[in-house]
Amino acid sequence: MNIFIYKNDHDRDKIAVIDFSQSIILNTRLTEIGDFEIKIPLINEDILQYIQLGYFVRASYDNSKWYVIREIERNMDNENGNYLIFRGEEIKSLLTQRLVIGQINLNGTIENNFESLLHDVEFVDDYKFNQGIYLLARDTDTTTYDFQFDFEILYNAFKTVADRGNYYFTVDCPHDLRLILFKAVETNNIVFSQAFNNILSFNEKINTYDFCNRAVVVGEGSGTAKKYQLVTTSETNKNMFFFQKVDATEISSNSGVITQTEYNNFLKNQGESYINANNIKKIYEMQVDTRMYSFPNDFDIGYKVKIVNPINGEILTALVTEVTEKWDDNGYICEPKFEILNN
Numbered sequence: 001m002n003i004f005i006y007k008n009d010h011d012r013d014k015i016a017v018i019d020f021s022q023s024i025i026l027n028t029r030l031t032e033i034g035d036f037e038i039k040i041p042l043i044n045e046d047i048l049q050y051i052q053l054g055y056f057v058r059a060s061y062d063n064s065k066w067y068v069i070r071e072i073e074r075n076m077d078n079e080n081g082n083y084l085i086f087r088g089e090e091i092k093s094l095l096t097q098r099l100v101i102g103q104i105n106l107n108g109t110i111e112n113n114f115e116s117l118l119h120d121v122e123f124v125d126d127y128k129f130n131q132g133i134y135l136l137a138r139d140t141d142t143t144t145y146d147f148q149f150d151f152e153i154l155y156n157a158f159k160t161v162a163d164r165g166n167y168y169f170t171v172d173c174p175h176d177l178r179l180i181l182f183k184a185v186e187t188n189n190i191v192f193s194q195a196f197n198n199i200l201s202f203n204e205k206i207n208t209y210d211f212c213n214r215a216v217v218v219g220e221g222s223g224t225a226k227k228y229q230l231v232t233t234s235e236t237n238k239n240m241f242f243f244q245k246v247d248a249t250e251i252s253s254n255s256g257v258i259t260q261t262e263y264n265n266f267l268k269n270q271g272e273s274y275i276n277a278n279n280i281k282k283i284y285e286m287q288v289d290t291r292m293y294s295f296p297n298d299f300d301i302g303y304k305v306k307i308v309n310p311i312n313g314e315i316l317t318a319l320v321t322e323v324t325e326k327w328d329d330n331g332y333i334c335e336p337k338f339e340i341l342n343n
Contacts, residue, residue, distance in 0.1 A: 001327045002060035003038060005050050008068065010131040012175055016050035017060075022083065023328040028065050030168055030301045030321045031159070034090040036067045042074065042082040051086050056173065059325075063296050066091045066173040092171040094129060095155035095179075101127075105258065106147040110165040111137040113147060114181055117157050132176035139183040141165070146265035148251050148258070164273055168302050184319055185303045192288045192318075193308035200287040202310050212244040212278040215271035219248050219263070227253075229264055231271030246274045282340065284316075290334045295323055299336075307338065317341045 001024055005016040021040050028034040036057070040047070051072060058064045070088040077083070098121050106113045114135055122128050145164050149157045162169050162181065172178040192198050213235050219227040235241065248270045253263045286307070293299055299320055307316045318338035326333045 001332075004058050004060055006056040006058075008054045008056055008130055010176075012056075012131070012173070015055075016047070018047070021327070023326070024059070025324065025326050026059060026065065026067070027322065027324045028090060028301050030319070031163075033093045033096075033155075034065070034067075034322070035088065037085060037087045039083055039085045042084045047084070051084070056091060057086075057088070065296075066171070068093060090171070091173055091177070092155070092169070094171065094177070095158060096153055098127065098154040100149045100152045100154060100157055103148065103150045103252070103254075105262075106145075106149075106161070107262070108144055109140065109142060110145065110161055110167050111135070111140050111181060113145065113161045114158065114169075114179070117149075117154065117161070118179065121154065129177060133171075133179055134176060135179050135181060137181045139167070139181070145269060146262055147269065148266050150250060150252070160273070163276075164269055170301070182302060185300070187299065187303050187305060190293055190299050190303070190305040191308065192286075192305065194310045195308070196292065198289040198292055199307070199310060200289055201285075203285040204282065204309070204311065206280065206282045208242070208280055210278050211242045211280050212275055214241050214243040215246045215274050216243060217246045217248050217267040217271040217274075219251055219267050220253060227263070227267070229267040229271060231268055231275060233275060244274065244278070246270055284318075284338065284340050286338070288336065290336060295325070295334050295336070304341070305338070307340075 001021070003018040003021060003024065004014050005018065007013045007015055018040060021038055023039045025037045027036060051069065053069055053072065055069050056066055057069060058066050067088050068091050069086050071086065073085040075083050075085070100117065100120060104116065104120065106116055108116065118133065118135055122133060143165065147161060158169055167181055167183055169179060169181050172180055213233040215231040217229045217231060221227050248267050251266045299305055301320055301323060303320045305318050305320060307318045309316055318340050320336050321339045322337040324335045
């Protein structure tokens, strides 16, 4: 597998092709930031001028993901030879390098709120990225949500907004940076089953260690004037009431500038997000054989696939949350991870 190196600038010049890697590991994640590691023999030190911190890398196949170099390691070894390892993250990690400056209050659809956050970066000359960044929303709806961010990391703000509407986002780099907002992709033709000999191992367990279905979201104020919202689900069995305190004291009404209704909506959003993230956990661990399907052409991060539970035959809908690709002397391996949705 060849690796392409690009400058991190508006022209997106491809400056080098590496065709002599000893090992390549590319990891992509749906809700977190993936990473990579590439090891090459250090035969010609001229290559060092092309492998620089902040430069972009991607594999040579179509639709491959983009990464940014964060670390470079040189090794001098009399026994194993000299080699270079460079590591980094998916380019959506660039969003962790910017802050929401000051406070921003949002009231709009998920797409509108993304646009508002992006506006804070793109319209400040000393703050924008080296190249343009624009939003591509593949799925839209009309539900509005209230958010408040105060000197928040831009990536975290995007993640909070996306999580609230069951959206995901990534960054692509065809020329300018492209922030892609999307929902899970339905697919019916990707199936992992013992009948197809593509399930290698399967394990399931269930727990309530972190479960919460009653959130007391505590906001600003003190004493009897402290503001809070109780956010609940429809559960009626009191033995199944799991209360948790959610700290939202950083949310401010700005001494009445934010209306009480808006402020309460901010608190409710915090509580609903917390409850959604802390459902009863049914945990599945499995290994699958992906040779029937090609990543990322047949399936990709954010795709829904089918898994036939070998324990009871139940058809499970699984969200692809992470994929690790490896190339080395032993060949190619593709290892996906899943989140089961109908549990």
